[in-house]
Amino acid sequence: MDLSRREVVKGAGALAAVAAVSNMSFVAGKAFAADGDKPLRIGIIGCGGRGTGAVGDLLSSSENVVLTVMGDIDEAPLNSSYNSLKGWEAKGKFAVKAENKFVGYDAIQKVCSHPEVDLVIQTTPPGLRYLTLRAAVENGKHSFVEKPVCVDAFTYDHVRASGKMAEEKGLGIVCGLQYRRENSYKAAIQKVWDGAIGEVVSAQSYYQSSIPWITKGYGVKQGWTQDDMDYQLRNWLSFTWLSGDCITEQDIHSLDAIVWALKGPPTKAYANGGRQEPIRSGVGDGFDSFAVDYTFKNLQGNEIQVAFYGRQIPGADGKNFNRIVGTKGYMDFFPNPGNSRALMFEHGNPKPVWSTDDIAKHNPYQTEHAENIAAIRAGKPLNDIPWVSDSSLACVIGRESAYSGQVLKWKPFVDSKFRIGTDKLASGKAELGVKGVRVPGQYKVPGYVK
Numbered sequence: 001m002d003l004s005r006r007e008v009v010k011g012a013g014a015l016a017a018v019a020a021v022s023n024m025s026f027v028a029g030k031a032f033a034a035d036g037d038k039p040l041r042i043g044i045i046g047c048g049g050r051g052t053g054a055v056g057d058l059l060s061s062s063e064n065v066v067l068t069v070m071g072d073i074d075e076a077p078l079n080s081s082y083n084s085l086k087g088w089e090a091k092g093k094f095a096v097k098a099e100n101k102f103v104g105y106d107a108i109q110k111v112c113s114h115p116e117v118d119l120v121i122q123t124t125p126p127g128l129r130y131l132t133l134r135a136a137v138e139n140g141k142h143s144f145v146e147k148p149v150c151v152d153a154f155t156y157d158h159v160r161a162s163g164k165m166a167e168e169k170g171l172g173i174v175c176g177l178q179y180r181r182e183n184s185y186k187a188a189i190q191k192v193w194d195g196a197i198g199e200v201v202s203a204q205s206y207y208q209s210s211i212p213w214i215t216k217g218y219g220v221k222q223g224w225t226q227d228d229m230d231y232q233l234r235n236w237l238s239f240t241w242l243s244g245d246c247i248t249e250q251d252i253h254s255l256d257a258i259v260w261a262l263k264g265p266p267t268k269a270y271a272n273g274g275r276q277e278p279i280r281s282g283v284g285d286g287f288d289s290f291a292v293d294y295t296f297k298n299l300q301g302n303e304i305q306v307a308f309y310g311r312q313i314p315g316a317d318g319k320n321f322n323r324i325v326g327t328k329g330y331m332d333f334f335p336n337p338g339n340s341r342a343l344m345f346e347h348g349n350p351k352p353v354w355s356t357d358d359i360a361k362h363n364p365y366q367t368e369h370a371e372n373i374a375a376i377r378a379g380k381p382l383n384d385i386p387w388v389s390d391s392s393l394a395c396v397i398g399r400e401s402a403y404s405g406q407v408l409k410w411k412p413f414v415d416s417k418f419r420i421g422t423d424k425l426a427s428g429k430a431e432l433g434v435k436g437v438r439v440p441g442q443y444k445v446p447g448y449v450k
């Protein structure tokens with residue numbers, strides 16, 4: 001169920017390493033452009049599980065690339081990531097000097113403005129993505145950003161503005177929603193667009209799984225409490241302003257396929273949700289269950305309902321699946337990175353009439369980097385921000401509807417510009433826009449006008 005997180009993270013593992021790259025020329029302030037001879041220098045901010053995996057995937061996917069700079073809020077993940085990636089030295093793809101390892105609150109700026117970096121891998125908690133992306137773009141760096149890219153209406157606007165700035169500067173931004181780059185998914189979505197199942201009339205989407213992790217003790221031993229910024233950054237999955245909650249952080253993999261197939265975000269959300277205290281043990285402010293009745297416009301502009309179910313409850317039955325239903329038939333999606341399948345059925349016929357089983361398999365976690373780098377080298381950088389920001393906020397509007405118990409409409413939701421986090425990243429109590437477990441019927445989305 002949680003394959004994406006577990007597998008991907010270890011991506012780089014086994015490779016051997018080599019000679020440091022010495023002939024790196026760089027014009028400060030200018031984007032790395034179409035020059036096949038020049039090594040593309042990679043920096044990473046957020047050296048946890050996925051960040052380490054993403055660097056390994058990038059280095060595996062492309063030639064003439066080298067990791068030069070690393071940063072994290074904490075020394076332990078940085079050192080562990082450094083040790084695991086060092087094996088690439090023998091291939092000339094790892095050249096991180098001691099002075100290019102940055103730890104602490106200023107690591108984001110240090111990595112994103114570093115003169116020996118052309119592309120920044122951004123794998124900090126999602127609530128900080130708007131900061132890393134803006135810092136990278138302002139400093140003329142290309143980006144690989146993990147999903148999701150925003151956690152509220154404020155960060156949605158912010159990353160979209162950065163996306164526009166990147167376009168003007170000729171910078172690439174590719175996002176880590178790997179199914180977007182998996183050939184089987186692409187073929188199935190194209191079938192839906194081509195009308196193979198008829199006009200889409202409804203869809204069902206699921207991401208029912210366990211909890212990736214809750215760290216109940218980490219930080220406490222240093223004397224921090226849950227209200228401390230230092231604690232929250234290290235236990236970010238449990239805090240909505242950092243993770244977006246599980247419906248955004250994890251379930252985006254399912255909901256994105258719906259947004260993709262319907263070529264746009266929902267117009268409305270009406271949701272239920274809650275949290276089981278015995279499981280969460282009083283940690284953080286997230287829910288563990290969401291059920292959302294989304295309204296979308298289909299490709300013909302007609303309103304349809306999409307039912308979404310997501311939860312992170314250990315021991316409960318899992319389900320990670322999407323069904324898109326049309327007037328003629330339906331398309332079922334079975335996500336499994338590198339081995340995803342889609343099957344198409346006609347109504348009343350239990351045998352699939354089409355499938356993706358003959359489509360050649362590949363590793364989409366590598367394809368996303370290969371495509372990013374090829375486009376940069378070709379001088380035609382990709383920019384995923386318009387769609388990944390919509391998919392991220394599609395999750396957020398479902399979450400906020402569950403938190404508040406209100407029906408929420410897309411336009412006033414975006415216009416609310418509501419913000420749950422803070423720019424003030426510093427030790428001490430976290431000064432957040434919204435705090436505590438939200439109570440449906442009592443909590444209201446700040447700034448939302450019906």
Ligand SMILES: NC(=O)c1ccc[n+]([C@@H]2O[C@H](COP(=O)([O-])OP(=O)(O)OC[C@H]3O[C@@H](n4cnc5c(N)ncnc54)[C@H](O)[C@@H]3O)[C@@H](O)[C@H]2O)c1
Pocket residue numbers: 004005008045046047048049050051071072073074077078104105107108123124125126128146147148176177178233234249250425
């Ligand atoms: N595409 C996928 O399948 C997939 C899988 C797993 C994770 N992810 C995404 O990748 C991102 C990272 O997830 P992860 O599982 O690697 O988490 P992680 O906790 O292992 O890594 C996050 C790292 O960010 C660091 N960090 C926190 N605050 C920071 C700050 N202010 N400055 C610098 N570093 C800071 C943490 O110390 C940690 O090392 C998330 O957005 C997650 O949703 C994507």
